[in-house]
Amino acid sequence: MKKRPALSKGEMEVARVLWELGEATVRQVHKNLPADRNIDFVTVQTYLRRLAAKGYLRTTTQGRIKVYHPKVKPQTVIRESVSDFVSRLFDGESLPLVRHLIEERGISNDDIDELRSLLDRLKKENS
Template identity: 30%
Template sequence: MKPTDAELEILHVLWANGPSTVRQVHESLSQSRDIGYTTALKLMQIMHEKGLLSRDAESKSHTYTAAVSEEDTQRGLVDRFVETAFKGSASKLVMQVLGQHKASQQELEEIKQLLNQLNNEHN
């Protein structure tokens, strides 16, 4: 399931901070953008219905946890993006990204290691 941009923001908060109340998520989101508490609450309720969040209703203020992993979500978003924007070509995506954004030396080393690993797996 592809989360919306607003849902993805909430997931990022929960992935970084772990189980949180709506108030805690709202406070975190409010640091970077203007979002009302009731908007955050409604979004999180919808996300719970969609299965993106789990909710612990034991205490007075419900605690929400991401029900999807960051890695799986990123993988799904990237797969869909590659299919729709680059007609399934991962190399076109990589060339576009590296052409538009300056990668650090460490990032380039990580990319080289990944390419070597993938090359070894294919041989």
């Protein structure tokens, strides 16, 4: 499959709203953006067009209105974005990213327990 171009911060924000709605018009996406975000209608329209051009959305027409539909699942976009990020910043190594996140942002005891369980399970699977 051809690699899709990465999403800008604004495109990602609009894509999240569309994933949440399932399908939507520009007006519906614009209305469902967080209230503190002051993105105008035309900008939302531009982001949706770019997302479609990049292969993340497909469109249908209902009368004279264009309806946007997700073409790529959020988990796929997350996987591709994280993979690209890890490749560029950490030379493809995951542990430095995990270490950085834990040291810079901290981690709760509950998260430590969950991480320990995950590591135990992964160690058992690798044995």
